[in-house]
Each structure stands twice: as structure tokens, then as C-alpha cells.
Amino acid sequence: MLIYKAYLMWYFINVNKGDENMEKPFSFFLVTDTHYYDSSFKRTGDAYEKRSVTDQKCVAETPAIVDAGFEQIAQDKDTDVILIPGDLVYRGEYQSHVGIRERLYKLTEQGKKIYLITARHDYCEDGEPVEFEGDEMIPVRGMPREELRDFYKDFGFDSAISEHKESMSYVAQIADGIRLLALNCDGDCKDFKGIWDSQMEWALDEIKKAHDEGQYIFAMTHYPLLPFSAVMNLIGDAKLTDWENVATKLADAGLDLIFTGHMHAQAITDYTTKKGNKITDVQTGCFVGCPCAYRKVTFEDNKTIDIKSYTIHDFDYDKQGKTAQEYFKWRFDRMINWKMEEILPAPVKKILDRFTLKKLGRLLCFIVDKSIENLLAKDVGVELVRNIFIGNEPYVEGTPMYNAMSKLLKRLHPVTHIIEKKASAKNPILSDIDTFVLSMIGDKEQRDYDTVLKINRE
Secondary structure (H helix, E strand, C coil): CHHHHHHHHHHHHHHHHHHHHCCCCEEEEECCCCCECCCCCCECCHHHHHHHCCCCECCCCHHHHHHHHHHHHHCCCCCCEEEEECCCECCCEHHHHHHHHHHHHHHHHCCCEEEEECCHHHCCCCCCCEEEECCEEEECCECCHHHHHHHCHHHHHCCCCEEECCCCEEEEEEECCEEEEEECCCCCCCCCCCCCHHHHHHHHHHHHHHHHCCCEEEEEECCCCCCCCHHHHHCHHHCCCCHHHHHHHHHHCCCCEEEECCCCCCEEEEEECCCCCEEEEEECCCCCECCCCEEEEEECCCCEEEEEEECCCCCCCCCCCCCHHHHHHHHHHHHHHHHHHHHCCHHHHHHHHHCEHHHHHHHCCCCCCCCCCCCEHHHHHHHHHHHHHHCCCECCCCCHHHHHHHHHHHHCHHHHHHHHHHHCCCCHHHHCHHHHHHHHHECCCCCCCCEEEECCCC
């Protein structure tokens, strides 16, 4: 009996001791691409409509959307930290910066600590920003890039433990045992959208320093580190310049997690280097567009991060009788339809406007499942594009839409094989168009919104 009591005493002492040494859970919110357009600006008339129809994101609506979203975040009293990886304002308007900064200060008054970086929409070196009235675009005061660091000094810069001032990047201690590597990727503010050599050298030193001091370090930057969909390999600014080299250097240095924005998409993407080191890029949708999303990231323990995604439920604006989500979707679809009208030849547009999938199948001699046969080809095209950005693309192998697309591609092989031969030399990803297309319509992992990641903080 004495031995049994001694064992129980030893067990409870050691178990309690272990509990005391465990890291407490730590959470932060990730908000990106707020694209705030100040309510003081004029935003009516044909000039505004012509600009607005080309945008995936909202513009005039942003004060109402941002206020509603920040209020939702403020209601979470257990999560004090907010990260924002750039594109704070619409197109570099100084007054928009004043307006968004006022809202950030309000969040700090409600107990939030904010760390941000700026991005290319936050300054106006490529031309004057404007307001809209009638047929006119009226120039307004812009924000010079060199003023941004001090303008937002209270949101990560002045409290940084290390800073790369040339690039406006910094390292912050955001919790016990956790550091943030905030990497500005403006590059040369022109074609190069990436990390300078001196900036990379500094970043690698900071990663090593963090590890040597027993700190876990992760990063955020504006442009995606990794192409999140096959088509993004063909879009220049859909990922950092020289992304494979950048990803390899960061991952081989021990950085395994980065949060990004810019493409207004919900996506979680992995990359593994030749040495076997993996880095995960968590890209988050636009705060003021479709998909309207923000994330809550929780470090549960030394090995687990829980990621959950949220949306803005409503905002005070004339949404034409639509819910917030319906309104965001309508904005997105309007943009895609406008682009299709602009780029597609007239005969193709007629086919898409009139043909259901059933008619298309009859034309090309394949059978379409009854559950989708009455869908218009045009509407399906818009949905497939939208799904790439919304994430968790649903049409995986075995679904009626996947089967229909697979049959369509087979019928088009005489054409696609010619394209493959001509295009694959420059873009190897186009060497197999069937795989290229089908990979964009279905995601087997279904983790773009909520997931659990394994890390190593020890």
C-alpha cells in the first residue's frame, strides 16, 4: 500500500509539472487586402461604374464592410493579436490611409495588438489616385511609399526586435516563444515582386537567431509564396518573383509557415524542397470581396496549429436585397462576365450564352449526367473560375462535373494536343492540358478554410 501511495504521489506531481510547462494556446487573426476607400471620396457616375465593374473587390462599400468585419473581430475577447499583410487601401489614397488607421487605432483601444506590412496598393508611385464624379476621375492626394513606415509605426515597426529598413520588413515578438517575420515584397515597385538579396540574408539570419534562442518563427508577406492553383503558374504576379528559389531558401532554413494575400483567394499550399523540408503557404481571401474571409490561427501546443476561417455576416449598405455573401458573389460574377465579354470571340460567346451542358454534350458526342445537364455552359464557366478563388474546389474525380469535363477534354484532344506541343516548351505545366484543367476544378484535400497543421516549436 505504501508503494502504491508513493507511486500515485509521484504520478500526480509529474503530471502537474508537465502541465505547468506546456505552452499556453496563443491565437491571432489574419486579415488581408482591406482595400479601404475613404467615405469622403466621391464615388458615383459612369467613371466609377466603369472602374467598379472590373473589380473583384468592393470599393464604395469598403467603409461599411471594414467596420462590420472589425466589429466581429473586436467581439473575440480571447484573441488580442491581428496580422495584416498589406493592401490596406484601394489605390494609394492618403485619406484612405487616414481612415483605415483610425479604425486600427480603435481596435487597439479595444485591446488588440496589430502587426502589419504595406504592399503595392498602399502607395501611388505609378500615378495619382482618384475619386469619381460623373464621367470624371478627379485626382486626389496620394501616399508616398517612403512615408508608410512612420505612418504605421505603431503597428509593428516601432516595437520590432529587428528591422530591415530598406525593404520595410521587421521581426516582432508576438507571444512568448513565437516570433513574426514580416517581409515586405514590393521589390523594385515595378516588375520585380520579391525579396532582395540583402533582405533574404537578413531574413535567414533572423530565422537562425530565433531557432538558436528557442523561438518558433513564421512569416507573412503580401504576394503568395507559392502558386496555389495550376493556372497561377501562368500569371506573373500570382506568386513571388523566383518563388521556387525563395521557398527553398526559407524552408531549408527551417521556416515552415507563411501567411499571404494579394490574389484574394482562399488556399493552403505546400512545397517540399529537394532536401525534404516543407513550407506551407496559407493564403487568405479579400476582406472586402469574394471570397470575403479572415482567419483565426491558434497555436494549440508545440506541434499543432489550428486554422479556422470566418466571413463578414452583414454590413450596412444597400445590397439590393441580397445577403452579404450573395452580394460578394454577385460582384465577383459581374467581373468575370465582363472579362468574358471583353476577351471571348463572338461565336464562342454565343455558344456559352445559349448552350446547356446537355447541348454541348450532344454537339461533341458525349453524355452529361442529368443532375447537371440543364446548366448553361456560361454559368458553369463563371462558377469554375470563382471556385478557384473561393477554394475547396468541389468537382473531384467521380463527380458529374468532373466526368463531364473529362469527356469534353477527350473530345477536344485534336486541338489540345497541338496546344500542348506549342506551349509546353515555354510552360511545361501545359504539356498535359487534361491534368492542368482537371486539377483546377477539384481539390481532394478540402482544407482551404479549416485545417490543422503540424509544426515543430521545440
